[in-house]
Amino acid sequence: MARNKTIRIGLSARLFHPKEGATGLESKTLQVLEQSIAQWIMSRDVLVLMVPSILKDGPIHRSNIRLRDYAEYLDGLVLQGGADVSPEAYGEQPLKEEWTGDRVRDAYEMELLHEFVELGKPVLGICRGMQLINVAFGGSLYQDIPTQFGGSGRHQAEAYDLHHHSVRFEEKGQFERWFGGADGGRVVSIHHQCVKTLGRDLVVEAVSSDDGMVEAIRHTGRSFVVGVQWHPEFHTPGRTDLLDCVPLLDAFHAAARGR
DSSP: OOTTSOOEEEEEOEEEOOOTTOOGGGGSOEEEOOHHHHHHHHTTSOEEEEEOOOOTTSSOOOOOOOHHHHHHHOSEEEEOOOSOOOGGGGTOOOSSGGGOOOHHHHHHHHHHHHHHHHTTOOEEEETHHHHHHHHHTTOEEESOIIIIIOOSSOOOOTTGGGOOEEEEEOTTSHHHHHHTSSOOEEEOOOOSOEEEEOOTTEEEEEEETTTOOEEEEEEOSSSOEEEESSOGGGOOTTOTTSOOOHHHHHHHHHHHTTO
């Protein structure tokens, strides 16, 4: 692909399902993206397009467009954060009703991930996106960090995007090369689920400095498939207290350009 060609990055949709008894927008299925993640991806002059879920048996069926067609048209994929990955996706039952997750979104994003990987196109998973990558390759998750992981670090707080903690990169890993060292830094990381067992051909690239929890993974195959548990889109310019995630973004864009 020519270097001066504008690359096209697909962004998976967050799904909001109809609420029982609601009217107006809340009675509809909504597919949205969070502005901050789109703007972070676009900070390197690329086009970002949200990829809608496609229901073959939906009430309106205008064409034969498939998720495969999006994968063929786009140069890379970002799986954004949001609802839990359902424990059923990795062979468990939810321990609490509120940990059920979103099986509809799981199926949609796993198919999307599969299509991009099959075509050898790069995928970057953010928060839930990293967890989905791990599950899609056969891994599992802790459904609830406080009751199952037992680590000392805090990974969820009411402060939301103001909550951050330190991570360190694995020595001799790809992140160490991208960022120029294994020191890592402070990241905005908000989640109550985390990686339990790694999926096939996945390696750990970063862990929480406090308790060793997995904070970044990478697939060892030929394609760029990377997930981070933290939210690089919340690392606003000028925040010297947070890790500068430009090297990660540049590596993803370089992969999308075929370099």
